[in-house]
Amino acid sequence: PVHRAWWKESNVYQIYPASFKDSNGDGIGDIPGIISELDYIAGLGVDIVWLCPCYKSPQVDMGYDISDYKDIYEKYGTLNDIDELIAGLHKRGLKFVMDLVVNHTSDQHEWFKSAISSKESPYRDWYIWKKPNYGADGSRQPPNNWKSYFGGSAWEYDANSDEYYLHLFATEQPDLNWENPKVRDAVHDIMRFWLDKGVDGFRMDVINFISKDLALPDAPITNPNEEYQSGAMFYACGPRLHEFLQVMGKILKEYDAFSVGEMPEVYDPLEMINTVGFERNELNMIFQFEIVNLGHGPTGKFSPGTWHLTQLKKIVNKWQAFMQTNDGWNALYLENHDQARSVSRFASDAPNVRKVAAKMLATFLGFQSGTIFVYEGQELGLVNVPKSWGVDKYRDIESLNYYNEQAAAGASKEALDSILCEMQKKARDHARYPVPWDDSNEYAGFSSVTPWMDVNEDYKEWNAKSQINDATSVYSFWRSVFDLRREFKDVFVYGTFTLVDAFNESVFAYKRVYESSEALIVTSFKDTEVTWTVPKDNVKPGKILLTNYDRTGIDGEIVLKPFEAFVFLVE
Ligand code: TEU
Numbered sequence: 001p002v003h004r005a006w007w008k009e010s011n012v013y014q015i016y017p018a019s020f021k022d023s024n025g026d027g028i029g030d031i032p033g034i035i036s037e038l039d040y041i042a043g044l045g046v047d048i049v050w051l052c053p054c055y056k057s058p059q060v061d062m063g064y065d066i067s068d069y070k071d072i073y074e075k076y077g078t079l080n081d082i083d084e085l086i087a088g089l090h091k092r093g094l095k096f097v098m099d100l101v102v103n104h105t106s107d108q109h110e111w112f113k114s115a116i117s118s119k120e121s122p123y124r125d126w127y128i129w130k131k132p133n134y135g136a137d138g139s140r141q142p143p144n145n146w147k148s149y150f151g152g153s154a155w156e157y158d159a160n161s162d163e164y165y166l167h168l169f170a171t172e173q174p175d176l177n178w179e180n181p182k183v184r185d186a187v188h189d190i191m192r193f194w195l196d197k198g199v200d201g202f203r204m205d206v207i208n209f210i211s212k213d214l215a216l217p218d219a220p221i222t223n224p225n226e227e228y229q230s231g232a233m234f235y236a237c238g239p240r241l242h243e244f245l246q247v248m249g250k251i252l253k254e255y256d257a258f259s260v261g262e263m264p265e266v267y268d269p270l271e272m273i274n275t276v277g278f279e280r281n282e283l284n285m286i287f288q289f290e291i292v293n294l295g296h297g298p299t300g301k302f303s304p305g306t307w308h309l310t311q312l313k314k315i316v317n318k319w320q321a322f323m324q325t326n327d328g329w330n331a332l333y334l335e336n337h338d339q340a341r342s343v344s345r346f347a348s349d350a351p352n353v354r355k356v357a358a359k360m361l362a363t364f365l366g367f368q369s370g371t372i373f374v375y376e377g378q379e380l381g382l383v384n385v386p387k388s389w390g391v392d393k394y395r396d397i398e399s400l401n402y403y404n405e406q407a408a409a410g411a412s413k414e415a416l417d418s419i420l421c422e423m424q425k426k427a428r429d430h431a432r433y434p435v436p437w438d439d440s441n442e443y444a445g446f447s448s449v450t451p452w453m454d455v456n457e458d459y460k461e462w463n464a465k466s467q468i469n470d471a472t473s474v475y476s477f478w479r480s481v482f483d484l485r486r487e488f489k490d491v492f493v494y495g496t497f498t499l500v501d502a503f504n505e506s507v508f509a510y511k512r513v514y515e516s517s518e519a520l521i522v523t524s525f526k527d528t529e530v531t532w533t534v535p536k537d538n539v540k541p542g543k544i545l546l547t548n549y550d551r552t553g554i555d556g557e558i559v560l561k562p563f564e565a566f567v568f569l570v571e
C-alpha cells in the first residue's frame with residue numbers, strides 16, 4: 001500500500017527571487033516584493049512555496065554560489081524579511097521551503113578564501129584539490145578530463161599552491177569535499193539554523209553529486225569533438241550518497257520537514273527509488289531530468305534535438321510505475337528556473353492556441369501521481385522570450401558562456417545563429433524574465449525602473465491582473481487542477497497510473513484508479529484537430545470534471561480540438 005503523507009498531498013509553487021517582484025525600485029526582485037503578493041500565491045491553491053537561493057552571494061550563478069549560508073543577499077532583503085515571509089506564509093496555511101546548495105559554495109565563501117590562501121589552511125580539505133597532470137610534452141594539465149557545466153575544464157589551477165580545485169559548475173563554484181566530516185557537520189548546522197527559524201524543508205541542489213568516485217578518473221570520450229568530457233558517471237550517485245542522505249534524513253525527520261532532491265544525470269529510477277523509498281528516511285522525492293532533457297541534441301543542450309510523444313509516454317510511465325511499486329514518490333514538473341517555458345517547448349506558443357496549450361499541459365501534469373510543482377509564471381501561461389531577442393538580451397551564465405566559448409573558438413555565423421536558435425528554445429533565460437503583474441507601466445508592474453532583465457513584450461495581454469478574476473484564465477484553470485486534486489485525493493494523489501492507447505502519437509491519455517474511483521485524463525499534443533476513439537474498456541458512464549474547451553461528455557469516437565484536454569470521472 002502507498003503510505004499517506006502531507007507532502008504527498010501538497011502542491012508547490014517555486015519562486016525565483018530576482019524575477020518575482022521589485023518592491024524598492026532597484027530593478028531587482030526582492031523578498032518584500034514576494035510578501036506583497038502572498039494573497040496571489042495563496043489564491044492559486046498551492047500549499048508550499050519553494051524559494052530559490054536568497055543567501056549572500058556574488059551572484060555569478062544567480063545565487064547558486066553562496067558566500068554566507070546564514071545571511072541574505074542584500075539586494076533581496078534581510079533575515080527579518082525572511083522571518084516576515086515565513087510568518088506571512090504560515091498565517092495563510094502555507095509552508096516555506098528553501099534551496100539547500102551544498103555540493104559547492106561560492107569562491108567568496110570564508111571557507112574557500114581560507115582554503116585557497118594556503119595548503120596549511122584548516123579549510124584546505126573542505127574542497128577538492130589535486131596535483132596537475134603533465135602531458136608527454138611536459139605541459140601542465142588538469143587532474144582529469146572532466147568538463148564543467150558552464151564551459152571549459154571542471155578544474156581551476158591555483159598557481160600559489162601548484163594545485164587545481166574541482167568545480168563542476170562555474171570556477172567561482174568550488175565543489176565541497178563531502179568525504180570530510182567537518183563539511184557534513186557544517187551542512188547539518190546550516191539545516192538546523194533554518195529549520196529552527198521555522199523553515200519547513202529544503203529543495204537540495206544537485207544533491208546526488210555530493211558523493212564522488214575518489215579516484216576522480218578520466219571519463220571516456222563520449223564527445224570526440226570536445227576537449228573535456230562529462231564525468232557524470234564518476235560524480236553522480238556515488239558510493240556514499242545514501243549514507244550521507246540518511247544522516248540528513250534523520251535531521252529532516254526530527255522536524256517532519258519537506259525534502260526534494262535535484263538529481264541530474266539519473267536515468268534509472270531503481271537507483272533513485274532507494275533514495276525516496278518511504279521507509280528509507282532519506283528524501284521525500286526527487287527531480288529527475290528525463291522529461292526536461294527531451295529535445296537536447298547529441299552534443300549537449302544547445303545542439304539541435306527532437307522529441308516524440310512516445311518518448312514522453314515511456315518516461316512518464318516508467319517513473320509512475322517505479323514510484324508506485326517501490327513506495328517512492330515523484331516530484332512532477334515541466335518548468336523551473338533552469339528550463340524554458342513548457343508551452344513553447346512541449347506544445348505551442350502561437351497566439352491562437354497558447355492558452356489552451358497551457359491548460360492542456362496543466363491537465364497532462366496535474367493529474368499524475370506525485371507532488372505537483374508549478375514555477376512562477378507557469379500558472380499564467382507564460383512563454384519563451386520572442387525570437388527577436390538577440391544574445392545581448394540573454395543573462396544566464398550557462399547560455400552566455402556556451403555562446404561566447406563557441407564564438408571564441410571561431411564558430412561560423414551560421415553555427416552561432418544555430419546556437420541562438422537552440423537558446424531560443426531551451427535557454428534557462430526564458431524562466432528568468434520578470435513576472436508580468438499588470439500593464440500599468442512598460443515594466444509590466446514588476447518594477448518602477450528598467451529591470452535587470454527585459455520583460456516579455458506580451459505583458460499587456462499576459463499578466464497576473466488580467467487573470468486572477470477571470471474564470472477562463474490559465475491561473476483559474478491551475479486553481480481548478482489543485483482543487484480537484486484535493487476533492488478527489490484518493491484517485492488523483494494515491495491512485496494507480498495506467499497509460500491508455502499507449503502507442504497513439506498525438507494523444508497522451510492515462511487512467512487513474514483507486515478502489516472504485518476511476519478517472520480518464522485525455523490530452524492532445526497536436527495543434528490540429530485529432531479524431532480519437534475512447535478504447536472500449538474505458539467507455540463508462542461518468543462526467544467531465546475539467547475541460548479546456550466546453551466538452552460535456554465522451555462517447556466512442558470524438559474529435560479533439562487543438563491541444564484539447566479533459567478529465568472524465570467514472571461514476
Ligand atoms: O542545476 C543543476 C543542473 O544540472 C543544471 O545546471 C542543469 O543541468 C542545466 O541547468 C540544464 O540546462 C542546479 C541549479 O538548479 C542551477 O540553477 C545551478 O546553476 C546549478 O545547479 C549549480 O548550482
Ligand code: CA
Nearest residue numbers: 022024028030
Ligand atoms: Ca528590489
